[in-house]
Amino acid sequence: MELESKIPAGPLAEKWTRHKFGLKLVNPANKRKYEIIVVGTGLAGASAAASLAELGYSVKAFCFQDSPRRAHSIAAQGGINAAKNYQNDGDSVFRLFYDTIKGGDYRAREGNVHRLAEVSVSIIDQCVAQGVPFAREYGGLLANRSFGGAQVSRTFYARGQTGQQLLLGAYSALSRQVANGKVKLFTRTEMLDLVVEDGKARGIITRNLVTGKIESHSAHAVLLCTGGYGNVFYLSTNAMGSNVTAAWRAHKHGALFANPCFTQIHPTCIPVKGDYQSKLTLMSESLRNDGRVWVPKRKEDSEKIRKGQMKPTDLKEEDRDYFLERRYPSFGNLVPRDVASRNAKTVCDEGRGVSKTGLAVYLDFADAIKRDGQKTIEAKYGNLFEMYEKIVDDNPYEMPMMIYPAVHYTMGGLWVDYNLMTTIPGLYALGEANFSDHGANRLGASALMQGLADGYFVIPYTVGDYLATIGSADKLPVDAPAFKQAEARIQDQIKQLLSINGTTPVDEYHRKLGLIMWDYCGMSRTAEGLTKAKGMIQQLKKEFWSNVKVTGDGEEMNQTLEAAGRVADFIELGELMVDDALNRNESCGGHFREEYSTEDGEAKRDDENYAYVAAWGYGGLNQPSVLHKEELVFENVKLTQRSYK
Amino acid sequence: MKVNLKVWRQKNNNTAGKLVEYGLDNISPDMSFLEMIDVLNAELIRKGDEPVAFDHDCREGICGMCSMYINGRAHGPQTGATTCQLHMRSFNDGDTIVVEPWRARAFPVIKDLMVDRTAFDRVVQSGGYVSVNTGSAPDANEIAIPRTIADEAMDAAQCIGCGACVAACKNASAMLFVAAKVSHMAVLPQGQAERKIRAERMVAQMDAEGFGACSFTGACSVECPKSISLDHIARMNREYLGAKLTSENV
Structure with missing residues (x-):
């Protein structure tokens, strides 16, 4: 398959403008004749559904939560980037573009990333107009802070609840369209299949989570805004319900899955405590603006701390190793996430980690409190400190926080072209669900930017081009055989899950899968480990389908059944991630292969052989996936070894 | 630690519900309240019983999904925290804990601890x-x-x-x-x-x-x-x- 990225020709800064002019338009009076399905109501989904409804399209929006306001975008803490240059510190659209390409370790498309940087400024305008209460200076103008991987302050924030405020903004815009009758909302409804006929996406099959009813929904276009697949690791900072099912089932119908092994391990999370742990909690990266990361210089001191014989505050300054400041003097504690995470793992592997498990490093605010006073620190991070105290039962104003990396975001996702269309015509992927903008590593405060860019400012232009091409008559009725067959397929799968009646709860398989992924396809990977992991996942899959225990029945609220379907898909995805990681014989961004590193342990890219997007096609049940390559073309940036020293 | 739970069980909106007692051993004080319910549910599933249905998602106090009425208080004994932010260290060994859904006419019960908001x-x-x-x-x-x-x-x-x-x-x-x-x-x-x-x-x-x-x-x-x-x-x-x-x- 020839992958056509459809990146427009011409100078980088003019591509999007020219492209927009070239796109076909749908007459305002005709827009209501087109139906668009939006799956997921996070930043990408809610903003897309609202914006498309404002244009006049008939929209159906779906979410598995009880309200669109609960989508996991709500948990993003630190902020959203925009190239406003309000701080007069040298920011520009090109610099945001450059930082994002470099931060992504040169594995993202130039055209997409530049467009993202361009529209970033409009996002802030839009959100402020909606009433999003961003932080402000005393003069009343917007405040900014800096984030990892950048040397300018371009991050807008609303205390430590930026994602919440942006999502509530998009949710309010969506709610307005629901009231106007332009959006029909389906909550507690999960997409279980995509319907494709004549090579085009025609609609979806859903399960009403309250009644268990399987239903068909037909449309001219389907937008998957279903977030990332970090929960393949079981323990992650994702919400418990975040899953890959919608994207994975679209993949099985022919949508290619790109760079699945590119996952982001966030450096500042609260460390794991016990086997019962159900999820991990992130502490915003913005904390690294004022917190200093360290471990004891000597193993012996770490041991004493682990055993409780010594407090970290007792350790003298000269006995501490501020390892990020030491190794990366120019970026210090603000190196990108992948670099910060890997370094934390290294010092813990050396036996210098703290906490009972030895898998934690300190994030220390003592100097910042001394410099700015506790009040200032409280104003900046108050809710984060509170959250930490609630979970760990320790006061971070007095004792340094303990942090450790955790799975946070997935850069990989469904392959999309410049119009955000997948390899199935009429099927789009927005936000974290697609792969396009962050390369092999996402910079902090860029996820919110991308979700809203796709939903507010990209899809309203690009979807019209497709709709104008197919015409409003090109839609399948829900009683068509394609829908009925898909419904029957889903009914069969549900019956199968309920009939296994084994002995082991779903969560246990999920936990096992997570451990395999974390150990062999996590922060550092080897060919040997990945090969082993593949066998283990295949074995796990067999066990799951022969011994999983799903209680209850399909015609009612059944959370175990929901989880079973999701875990079944995660197991299949896990295998693909391992294949992808094995295929990529280089280290880049979040993908670190031990065999490919420099002498001082930094990632070693192979631009000659791997400057491509690995887009995988589904090969069929228990068949190998098929690799397609989209070569990445760099016309505006020079590929260099990423250095934050 | 050991806890004795009294949990509201209700099959659906058309059926009457009641409090059902469950005893749990080996609960860690560092567990979150919802993780304790996870442990209960795993036990129920192993026995072939239906697990307790409850709303939860982010488990970090921001999505607003979790909603348990614990010992007569919304989100339990802590102030300024959601149910998912409540930890078992807020309880004593041997405590009896009563868990109910939100009670309000405008929030009908869907199942067990889950309501329609x-x-x-x-x-x-x-x-x-x-x-x-x-x-x-x-x-x-x-x-x-x-x-x-x-x-x-x-x-x-x-x-x-x-x-x-x-x-x-x-x-x-x-x-x-x-x-x-x-x-x-x-x-x-x-x-x-x-x-x-x-x-x-x-x-x-x-x-x-x-x-x-x-x-x-x-x-x-x-x-x-x-x-x-x-x-x-x-x-x-x-x-x-x-x-x-x-x-x-x-």
């Missing part, structure tokens, strides 16, 4: 927004907003819509939830154009949903996981009265 969505749909289409916004720094005003708006805007205020109120009133949204937008310059109609419509929808009246006991604010202040209710009352007296709309 779509009434909140409909209240927001009635006016909880600034009408601004994508693309028509002026530059973000065009309007200066004093920091104190922005902070006041943020204090109200941080409501997570969990419904604890309703569950804690003896009248099952939704005043704190609605007031937080009305107040957030009433103090900001962006909210001025629709200020009156918003207050009128949101209050009308709140009443239509069957929430009770407010007798200003303050239980809502005490139990609110985001500690949203009663001041916002006072402001909404003023907004509503002002809107009614000078109404150009309804």
Whole structure:
């Protein structure tokens, strides 16, 4: 398959403008004749559904939560980037573009990333107009802070609840369209299949989570805004319900899955405590603006701390190793996430980690409190400190926080072209669900930017081009055989899950899968480990389908059944991630292969052989996936070894 | 530690529910309350019994999905925290813990501890927004907003819509939830154009949903996981009265 990225020709800064002019338009009076399905109501989904409804399209929006306001975008803490240059510190659209390409370790498309940087400024305008209460200076103008991987302050924030405020903004815009009758909302409804006929996406099959009813929904276009697949690791900072099912089932119908092994391990999370742990909690990266990361210089001191014989505050300054400041003097504690995470793992592997498990490093605010006073620190991070105290039962104003990396975001996702269309015509992927903008590593405060860019400012232009091409008559009725067959397929799968009646709860398989992924396809990977992991996942899959225990029945609220379907898909995805990681014989961004590193342990890219997007096609049940390559073309940036020293 | 649970079990909205007792051993004080329920559910599943249905998602106190009424308090004994942020160290070894769903006419039970809170969505749909289409916004720094005003708006805007205020109120009133949204937008310059109609419509929808009246006991604010202040209710009352007296709309 020839992958056509459809990146427009011409100078980088003019591509999007020219492209927009070239796109076909749908007459305002005709827009209501087109139906668009939006799956997921996070930043990408809610903003897309609202914006498309404002244009006049008939929209159906779906979410598995009880309200669109609960989508996991709500948990993003630190902020959203925009190239406003309000701080007069040298920011520009090109610099945001450059930082994002470099931060992504040169594995993202130039055209997409530049467009993202361009529209970033409009996002802030839009959100402020909606009433999003961003932080402000005393003069009343917007405040900014800096984030990892950048040397300018371009991050807008609303205390430590930026994602919440942006999502509530998009949710309010969506709610307005629901009231106007332009959006029909389906909550507690999960997409279980995509319907494709004549090579085009025609609609979806859903399960009403309250009644268990399987239903068909037909449309001219389907937008998957279903977030990332970090929960393949079981323990992650994702919400418990975040899953890959919608994207994975679209993949099985022919949508290619790109760079699945590119996952982001966030450096500042609260460390794991016990086997019962159900999820991990992130502490915003913005904390690294004022917190200093360290471990004891000597193993012996770490041991004493682990055993409780010594407090970290007792350790003298000269006995501490501020390892990020030491190794990366120019970026210090603000190196990108992948670099910060890997370094934390290294010092813990050396036996210098703290906490009972030895898998934690300190994030220390003592100097910042001394410099700015506790009040200032409280104003900046108050809710984060509170959250930490609630979970760990320790006061971070007095004792340094303990942090450790955790799975946070997935850069990989469904392959999309410049119009955000997948390899199935009429099927789009927005936000974290697609792969396009962050390369092999996402910079902090860029996820919110991308979700809203796709939903507010990209899809309203690009979807019209497709709709104008197919015409409003090109839609399948829900009683068509394609829908009925898909419904029957889903009914069969549900019956199968309920009939296994084994002995082991779903969560246990999920936990096992997570451990395999974390150990062999996590922060550092080897060919040997990945090969082993593949066998283990295949074995796990067999066990799951022969011994999983799903209680209850399909015609009612059944959370175990929901989880079973999701875990079944995660197991299949896990295998693909391992294949992808094995295929990529280089280290880049979040993908670190031990065999490919420099002498001082930094990632070693192979631009000659791997400057491509690995887009995988589904090969069929228990068949190998098929690799397609989209070569990445760099016309505006020079590929260099990423250095934050 | 050991705990004795009394959990509300109800098959669906058409069936009567009852409290069922479960004993759990080997609970770690560092477990979150929901992780303790996970342990219970795993045991139930192994025995072939149906696990307890409950709403939860982010498990870090921001999505507003979790909603348990624990020992007679919304979100349990802690203040300023959601159920998912509650840890077993807040209880003593051997404690009996009663777990119920939110109780309110406007929040019908779906199953066990899960209730239907779509009434909140409909209240927001009635006016909880600034009408601004994508693309028509002026530059973000065009309007200066004093920091104190922005902070006041943020204090109200941080409501997570969990419904604890309703569950804690003896009248099952939704005043704190609605007031937080009305107040957030009433103090900001962006909210001025629709200020009156918003207050009128949101209050009308709140009443239509069957929430009770407010007798200003303050239980809502005490139990609110985001500690949203009663001041916002006072402001909404003023907004509503002002809107009614000078109404150009309804």
